[in-house]
Amino acid sequence: MYSCSDHKSCLSDALHVADKICQKKGLRFTSLRKIILEMIWSNHEPSKAYDILDKLKDVNLSAKPPTVYRTLDFLLENGLIHKLNSLNAYIGCSHPLEHNECFFLFCQECKEIKECCNKELAKAINQTASNNKFQPMNITLEIQGECQECTDKARL
Ligand SMILES: [Zn+2]
Ligand SMILES: [Zn+2]
Ligand SMILES: [Zn+2]
Structure with missing residues (x-):
């Protein structure tokens, strides 16, 4: 659906904006926060928490589930991702902090x-x-x- 012509730039834009938002708010954009945001943004499909845990194992980063959930909460609170309740999955926000609805x-x-x-x-x-x-x-x-x-x- 999205037919984004250049997903690499979708991804790099998202990471760039996230970095800027964290800087502005004086928050640390730790490597785990960055890696998880990157995983969510790897496509325009929803990501489930356990998929993220699996992917972290694949890159030899064994983060415990509570750590991953805390990181997801951080990304949610700062408007970088959204939670889709019906799917119990996460999606990157395409225009963070510009809206509430x-x-x-x-x-x-x-x-x-x-x-x-x-x-x-x-x-x-x-x-x-x-x-x-x-x-x-x-x-x-x-x-x-x-x-x-x-x-x-x-x-x-
Ligand atoms: Zn379709
Ligand atoms: Zn894209
Ligand atoms: Zn959004």
Whole structure:
């Protein structure tokens, strides 16, 4: 779906932005944080915590699960990744800290995820919440379906 023409630059941009954010906030972008973010960004598909643990073993970095979860929490708190609750998986944020509301289009065919923003949708959610005297804290909308590329492929 994503058809990013140059994934190397997706990856290096993501790491560059993460580095900048950590510097600005006075946080340490440790090598484990960097490696895990890199693993999540290795593609546009969701990553599960146990896949990350496996990959760490592959590169001979035996981090214990609590350490990995703490690192994932760090990346989440700083807006560098998102958690997709329905999949219990993580995805790199394509524009960290520019938004609080994210909408994810998840292609069930190619398993790729695209992050979208829509102010109108965010407004509607906030309006609905306030009509119900409800304070939303974490809005993550996941929309499952099929991307154009996969639909086209299926037609061939
Ligand atoms: Zn890419
Ligand atoms: Zn995001
Ligand atoms: Zn697709």
